[in-house]
Amino acid sequence: MRPAGIYLTCMIGVLWREMLRFLHQRERFIAALVRPLIWLLIFAAGFRSILGVSIQPPYATYVTYETYVMPGLIAMIQLFNGMQSSLAMVYDREMGSMRILLTAPLPRWYLLASKLTAGTVVSVIQVYAFLIVAELVLVDLPPLGYLAVLPVLLLTGLMLGALGMLLSSTIRQLENFAGIMNFVIFPMFFLSSALYPLWRMQESSDLIYRICIANPFTYAVESLRFALYLEAAPVSLGVVAGSLIVFFGMAVWGYDPRKGLVHRRGQG
Amino acid sequence: MDEAQGIKIVDVRYAFGPKPALVDVTVALRTGHFTALLGPNGAGKTTLVSLLSALFVPQGGRISIFGVDLARDPLSALSVMGIVFQQQTLDLDLSVRQNMAYFAALHGLAGRQAGQRIDACLARLGLAARQAEKVRTLNGGHRRRLEIARALLHEPRFLLLDEPTVGLDIPARADLVAHVHALCRDDGLTVLWATHLVDEVAPEDDLVVLHQGAVRAQGAVADVLAACGARDVLGAFQNLTAPAPAEAVS
Numbered sequence: 001m002r003p004a005g006i007y008l009t010c011m012i013g014v015l016w017r018e019m020l021r022f023l024h025q026r027e028r029f030i031a032a033l034v035r036p037l038i039w040l041l042i043f044a045a046g047f048r049s050i051l052g053v054s055i056q057p058p059y060a061t062y063v064t065y066e067t068y069v070m071p072g073l074i075a076m077i078q079l080f081n082g083m084q085s086s087l088a089m090v091y092d093r094e095m096g097s098m099r100i101l102l103t104a105p106l107p108r109w110y111l112l113a114s115k116l117t118a119g120t121v122v123s124v125i126q127v128y129a130f131l132i133v134a135e136l137v138l139v140d141l142p143p144l145g146y147l148a149v150l151p152v153l154l155l156t157g158l159m160l161g162a163l164g165m166l167l168s169s170t171i172r173q174l175e176n177f178a179g180i181m182n183f184v185i186f187p188m189f190f191l192s193s194a195l196y197p198l199w200r201m202q203e204s205s206d207l208i209y210r211i212c213i214a215n216p217f218t219y220a221v222e223s224l225r226f227a228l229y230l231e232a233a234p235v236s237l238g239v240v241a242g243s244l245i246v247f248f249g250m251a252v253w254g255y256d257p258r259k260g261l262v263h264r265r266g267q268g
Numbered sequence: 269m270d271e272a273q274g275i276k277i278v279d280v281r282y283a284f285g286p287k288p289a290l291v292d293v294t295v296a297l298r299t300g301h302f303t304a305l306l307g308p309n310g311a312g313k314t315t316l317v318s319l320l321s322a323l324f325v326p327q328g329g330r331i332s333i334f335g336v337d338l339a340r341d342p343l344s345a346l347s348v349m350g351i352v353f354q355q356q357t358l359d360l361d362l363s364v365r366q367n368m369a370y371f372a373a374l375h376g377l378a379g380r381q382a383g384q385r386i387d388a389c390l391a392r393l394g395l396a397a398r399q400a401e402k403v404r405t406l407n408g409g410h411r412r413r414l415e416i417a418r419a420l421l422h423e424p425r426f427l428l429l430d431e432p433t434v435g436l437d438i439p440a441r442a443d444l445v446a447h448v449h450a451l452c453r454d455d456g457l458t459v460l461w462a463t464h465l466v467d468e469v470a471p472e473d474d475l476v477v478l479h480q481g482a483v484r485a486q487g488a489v490a491d492v493l494a495a496c497g498a499r500d501v502l503g504a505f506q507n508l509t510a511p512a513p514a515e516a517v518s
Contacts, residue, residue: 096353099351103322
């Protein structure tokens with residue numbers, strides 16, 4: 001058993017490296033900010049006139065479409081960040097630098113958890129930068145909501161990061177990553193409550209509605225939506241936490257040299 | 269952990285699917301000695317390094333590092349190992365010092381202790397003046413030096429290097445080989461140096477010749493030369509890795 005200080009130092013080190021890398025990649029930060037802003041300023045503005053959002057919890061009154069899509073866009077930032085971290089892990093594995101992390105004298109699950117935590121902190125910074133700009137532009141959220149959403153952001157960021165980590169353990173080559181965009185990011189985002197309320201989905205197609213309620217991303221969006229209005233969504237939080245456990249457990253399995261996919265493919 | 273027990277690899281097997289990479293490999297490394305693991309490309313050197321660094325798990329046999337069973341207690345074994353992989357593993361966008369600090373944190377070193385060790389290791393490898401430079405700006409030789417400095421940061425007792433001179437020019441290669449020999453001599457480090465280049469083997473080294481996943485010879489260089497009737501390491505290497513007659517025809 002190693003002293004707790006070693007574990008803490010390691011996690012701080014991984015977090016510090018992730019922050020340095022993030023600061024060095026200004027384009028990544030700008031892209032993370034611009035992507036949801038385009039959705040907010042262009043897509044949502046266009047849809048405002050044709051899409052009405054009825055009064056539904058947690059909203060106490062009618063809300064603009066921009067206000068409705070905010071939680072979905074926040075979750076989108078975290079989803080893209082999770083996938084970007086996944087891409088970085090595949091790259092690190094191909095380039096060899098992942099080996100430095102995996103040969104540190106600490107349990108592999110802990111090393112992966114450190115990596116996951118670091119990626120989540122970066123995603124939370126991106127979200128707050130977006131919230132500041134969105135507040136300046138047009139969206140009005142309860143002031144305390146910015147604080148109340150923080151623990152939920154950490155949970156949803158961990159869940160989406162764990163999904164990215166799981167995917168990184170299954171992707172053999174960097175070139176295959178493009179498939180992730182088509183088969184993971186877009187379906188997860190569009191088949192959720194991010195852009196439309198679930199009742200609208202049900203009205204148009206029962207099958208799509210069922211896919212939406214099976215999608216963990218929906219529950220991440222709803223957790224954030226309620227937290228922004230100082231309310232808890234226990235079922236959504238439970239699904240997000242459960243998904244986090246499943247995704248992270250499978251990712252640890254994927255990176256286990258005895259059992260995982262990385263081993264079977266003869267890579268470090 | 270008992271350093272006097274050295275490194276023992278006993279009957280280790282590993283295969284990628286149906287293709288065997290290592291077949292009942294048994295190797296003993298003497299504590300405080302420089303051992304060259306010599307073999308042509310595809311001999312299984314990198315697989316053996318991956319097994320020693322716990323990135324892979326043997327499918328048969330066992331490995332012990334200074335008396336510690338690698339399968340049972342990989343963390344204790346890894347804590348005394350410094351590893352330089354064949355592929356470069358530096359973060360190009362971070363500075364020399366930042367790369368060192370990240371590695372220090374992975375080994376639980378922080379604050380003044382980490383700072384002092386980073387200073388000492390960079391000075392030893394002649395990189396102190398470059399510590400603020402981004403790794404991207406360093407040449408191949410300096411990057412390799414940095415990887416060795418990093419591998420020494422946690423004061424390991426076993427240094428494992430997988431073809432560390434790949435891509436270096438002749439002077440940089442000679443310099444690196446001499447430097448690691450000096451580390452072994454001065455600090456009593458146990459070194460395993462995997463290579464396919466016979467001129468990296470010194471007369472006083474131990475030698476393991478690996479070919480097609482099997483150990484063809486091992487021992488002190490003089491003993492290996494005597495056993496296979498060769499005049500030099502190149503001759504021994506050619507004798508031990510020559511294709512069988514049927515293989516040569518095909």
